Amino acid sequence: MKPNLALFAALITSAAAFAAAPAVAQQTTLNVVTAGDQNMVDYIKDFLAPRFEKSNPKAVVKAVGTGPGDSGSQKIAEKLQAQKGNAAWDVDVAVIHQKMAGDLVREGLLAPYVRDVSTGRLVTSEASKNALGTNVQGYVIPMFQSQIAIAYNPALVKNPPKNYQELAAWAKANPKKFGYNGIKGGMSGVGFVVGWVYANTPDGDKLMKGPYDANTKANWDGALGKLKEFNRSVVITPGNAGTLDMLNRGEIAMGPVWVDMFYTWMADGKLPPNMRLQLIGPGLPGQPMYYVIPAKAANMEAAKKFVEMATSPAVQAEGIVKKFNWYPGIDAQHVKSQLDDKTWNKLFVDVTPQELASKGKVFPIKPYFDDILESYERKVLN
């Protein structure tokens, strides 16, 4: 019996050693970890990786997805926090949501890499400096900017509402024809609720810019009471995709969606081509996703090169705008020159650049954000 046991132990040890050995010596494996839906992983794996490996033959890009929504970013944050004591971390580049960026910068888990990257000069947007109230300048470059808007079926809605007030009236007159995904099923619903609070309280500016005051939420009872009333005449859909599904099947006529998902689904034939978008006033939030480099990334130099390539005007034009229908992460004028007018305009047919500038809001600073969600749970769901 004993020799067998020894053999068993030997097998386990050798297996462990085998697993730990690098596959090919001298090759750099760049771990790019992204939050978000599968399309984010595909974008890195199928679009960015081949380009990067072509110009850097010794590098292999490994794309890892951590799942959609803030939970995906949360997983990345937890991984970095767990490795805090190690000399080198196994995440080289991460793509995270805006909400998590502030926390990671405050905890000192990110490298201030933007000054070392030539494309850093091409970003001057507010989103590249301020993430829900935290100064993140120097630590992040937006990968893209995304926006929530109201999608509607023009066959069923002749005059789409232009603001929240008109929308509420329309929903009352057309029961169960407006649908959104609440706050537990994805960000398009969360954004709709945030927009509702901006529209129905005088606190909009304070929520977006701070400073935080824990008593502010006491003033929201009226707005949330109206939202509870509103919810009685609408459909709560299962998730971001659930809203688009129900629009597609004609079960609802209107609902908040991510602009990029809307165009991608339309291009894939999962949404009729006659569907339209409307950015209602006073505004709906949008958010960027950020390229960040952890403070102790194992392959820091390669990571910087990777982000530099990913935020270059050519890649932003071809990948972000043309392929995925996102608004560019770096300043638009650098990207526009890389594209023909037709592709560029496609993004701005329903939502004009002026509208985007005036009605494209940011999400509230984090403590207010949490307050809005908790107040919704307390007042609207209970």
Added chain:
Amino acid sequence: MQDRGRLGVLLVAPALAAVLVLFVYPLGYSLVTAFQAKGGGFTLGNFSKAFEFYSVDIGFTLVIIGMSTLLIALASIAVGGYLTLGENPRAVALLRWLYRWPLFIPFVVAAQCMRTFLAKNGLMNNTFVGLGILDVDQTIGFLDWRGIIITFVWKQTPFVALLVAGAMASLDRATIEAARNLGAGRLRILFEILVPQVMPTLVVGLILSFVTMMSVLSVPLMISGESPTMMTVDMAFRINNYGDYGTANALGFISYLMTATCAWFYLKRQVR
């Protein structure tokens, strides 16, 4: 002799270590953090928050899973009963071949299918409309609590039916024949002869189903919107949106209590 004892310990060690590290440790950890305040220290705040925000959902979870368990019981008795008492050999063979399929389909896939099947203008209603049974205006969607129950019953019935049918098949057929000779109908035989005899198996199957359904996140998340929703969704929401493990673990503790009650019945039956 002592050597053999040591060898025995060695042999059981890997399995024991796996149970300790992968099950007992996380369980203990989550139980402890349920009672921990953000800065450390003992608190019941997580529980008061859990009840303040989610008492409706806790009740809803019990009702949904209770109803599902009841329907699973009825459906699996029906399937097992027909397999044992059915007189048309072809129908029995077909049922025997068909009923196990959902066993091999994961919850998340089942939920995805039901999501398009049960929708207002989904496959099911479109088929009814196409057949002229329903009018377009009469259709209703089932993407709410009803959808969750339908998915659970569809997914878990085969599991219980498998156990029940096996138990029924191994019963002494003489009791059935005797009842039949005395003029009992099939339904009467099923409920007065078969079901009482397979009751222990049925209950064990239902308890295991109950515990499985308690832990499913994908089905409520994909089928229904919110309000009210199941506890698993609330736990995920607490963690993903607020990074609040305390309240999530308090909710987890409450669901442990529910499943532990079931486990107690299960163990009681096992020991007897």
